[in-house]
Amino acid sequence: MRTRVGPGEHAHTRSLLRGVVAQMPAVLWTVDMDLRFTSCCGDAIEAAGIKPKDVVGLTISEFFGNRDPRYYRTIAHRRALSGESVSYDSEYAGHFFKSNLKPLRDKGHVVGAVGVGLDVTESRLKEEREAFLAHRDILTRLPNRTLLSDRLSLTISRAQRDGKIAAIIFIDLDNFKEVNDRFGHAVGDQLLKAVAVRLTGSLRSYDTVSRTGGDEFIVVASDLPEAGDAELIMQKINELFVAPFSIEGQSVSMSASIGLSVFPTDGINPEDLIRNADRSMYRAKRSTQKKETSI
Known part of the structure; x- marks a missing residue:
């Protein structure tokens, strides 16, 4: 009823x-x-x-x-x-x-x-922030290693499909620990953010600039016609460290050791390419005279 x-x-x-x-x-x-x-x-x-x-x-x-x-x-x-x-x-x-x-x-x-x-x-x-932080470096907001690996995999797939070259450029700041020890972590953090800004501003919008930890950055440059273009990009990145950085009103000079690996010559998967770029960077660091960081 x-x-x-x-x-x-x-x-x-x-x-x-x-x-x-x-x-x-x-x-x-x-x-x-x-x-x-x-x-x-x-x-x-x-x-x-x-x-x-x-x-x-x-x-x-x-x-x-x-x-x-x-x-x-x-x-x-x-x-x-x-x-x-x-x-x-x-x-x-x-x-x-x-x-x-x-x-x-x-x-x-x-x-x-x-x-x-x-x-x-x-x-x-909150969900969007958690998703962002899962794939980004908190300090610089650059892609972290997880997002770098995803983008590098996509870059390799496109390069294989289109017959192009991809470059992986490993950047390690020289004597960065001295900056932290002498001037404090606040200055060191500002320097890392300034490096991130300079790198992203000098490369193409579809290239990936990532911070993978500490004072290390990795760049993935895609759609390169030939291996010589990778060398030109590495040279361009090296030139970014010629001019000093302005940190809290002070001039900070910083150099970097840079290594390069090229797809497909130096590897065909993300792990090998990053590993070989890392090894190339350490060879460059050993072959270069000790550089100084000054304020």
């Missing part, structure tokens, strides 16, 4: 829902069969800079305009008006929402739709 719910109980239920939503980072709204907002409330809309009076009475397309480029919100609401329950993710004014839509019924007939959107911005940004 079905119990009929009267209008007063519907109003009481809606009031309870609004009270619950008001205590959550969420938004509750209803639309009629013309996709026009008939109500809107919740703490999340205030956080997004929206006032209910600016929403109620507008259609979905009128409110969102070009912020709904593929009309996915409109499509989701039309599905709810046809009797479906719909879930979708969306973004508005820098806030991310997980939303659920259900049809509103009166005497068995769909008369509109009700939606609840939970503001998941905090957890979304």
